[in-house]
Amino acid sequence: MEYKKLGNTDLELSAITYGAFAIGGNMWGGNEERDSIESVVASLENGVTTLDTAPFYGFGLSEEIVGKAIKGRDRSKIQLLTKFGMIWDESNHGKGDYFFDTEKDGLKTPVYKYSGKASVIQEVENSLIRLGTDYIDLLQIHWPDSTTPIEETMEAMEILLQQGKIRAAGVCNYSVEQLQTANKTVSIASNQVPYSMLKRDIEKELIPYSIKNNFGIIAYSPMERGLxxxxxxxxGNLKSNDHRNNYFGQYDMAKVKAVVDSLIPIAESKKVSVPQLVLRWTTLQPGITVVLAGARNATQAEENAAAIQVSLSAEELTFMNQELIRFGF
Structure with a gap:
């Protein structure tokens, strides 16, 4: 495994970071807890030291599973990343920006983006309990909340830093302008944003700005959620309550298939899988600190971790980038 320093912090994260969205089950057609725990354990046993989760993933279930998986392990050798600001609790309905409706316990449940100071501090207390720890390595706002001043949210992060409950403060899905505003109140370590072979818009402005100002970039959905x-x-490959039925609709499947087909000969020549090739390509892009990779069982976790061993030359990277451009990505 390779390890990278996150922004201006002393945190060293594994280049392949475990993404714990899917093991929460909601929006992914459910989960099997035993398989989920085994996937976290397999990641840790194959060099992955960084685990990224959030309260919203499974309405707390993902954090609980991560907590169970790391119980009894040396906490100092694991970096726990979690988030705040996606609220589904009834007491918070009406606060923040309405985001979308999802399903919880068979009922339609509205989700809001809300990051008021008191709410942030309470969310962290709840996350610490679920994770079974007394500190979080990197705390991140999940999505921007237009109803709360960025300064107020960042003041909550500063309080948590001073209390020792978090080691570093980060953001997710922030623009350069939002990142600049946040950094005036608290030292921002990183920005977690979507990035993949099919979604490269951050290369225009966010990545150059982040490189220049030493902000880490945590890339999520590098596999485009399995696509x-x-x-x-x-x-017919997905359950009816899997959000990917709609998510995949944003792409021209013929073009995506052409991209995947162009990668197969390279993967075969290196005796690796296409997913491993895609993950490795992502880790090698300029400005990318770490890449999130989800796994729902131990086999997937082991394969993800092994992606870091794939060797790609400058010529091969150039060829892959040219193919992406040829197919419109």
Missing amino acids: LTGKYFTK
Whole structure:
């Protein structure tokens, strides 16, 4: 495994970071807790030291599973990343920006983006309990909340830093302007944003700015939630309550398939899988600090971790980038 320093902090994160969205189950067609725990354990045993989760993933379930998986392990050798600001609790309905409706316990449940100071501090207390720890390595606002001044949210992070409950403060899905505003109140370590072979818009402004100002970039959905594995080009592979039924609709499947097909010869020549090739490509892009990779069982986790061993030359990277441009990405 490779390890990278996160922004201006002393945190060293694994280049392949475990993404714990899917093990929460909600929006992913459910989960199997035993498989989920085994996927976290397998990641840790194969060099992945960084785990990224959030309260919203499974309405607390993802954090609880991560907590169970790391129980009894040397906490100092694990970096726990979590978030705040996606609220589903009834007491908070009406506060913040309405985001979307999801399903909880068979009922339609509205989700809000809300990051008022008191709410942030309470969310962290709840996360610490679920994770079974007394500190969080990197705390991140999940989504911008237009109803709360950025300064107020960042003041909450500063309080938590002073209390020792978090080691570093980060943001997710922030623009350069929002990042600049946040950094005036608290020292921002990183910005977690979507980035993949199919979604490269951050290369225009955010990545150059982040490199210049030493902000870490945590890339999420590098596999486009499984689309770049090639497993989902035909209908019927997903459960009806899996959000990817709609998510995949943003892409021209013929073009995506062409991209995947162009990668197969390279992967075969290196005796690796296409997903491993995609993950490795992502870790090698300028400005990317770490890449999130989800896994729902131990086998997937082991494969993700092994992606870091894939060797790609400058010529091969250039060829892959040219293919992406040729297919419109």
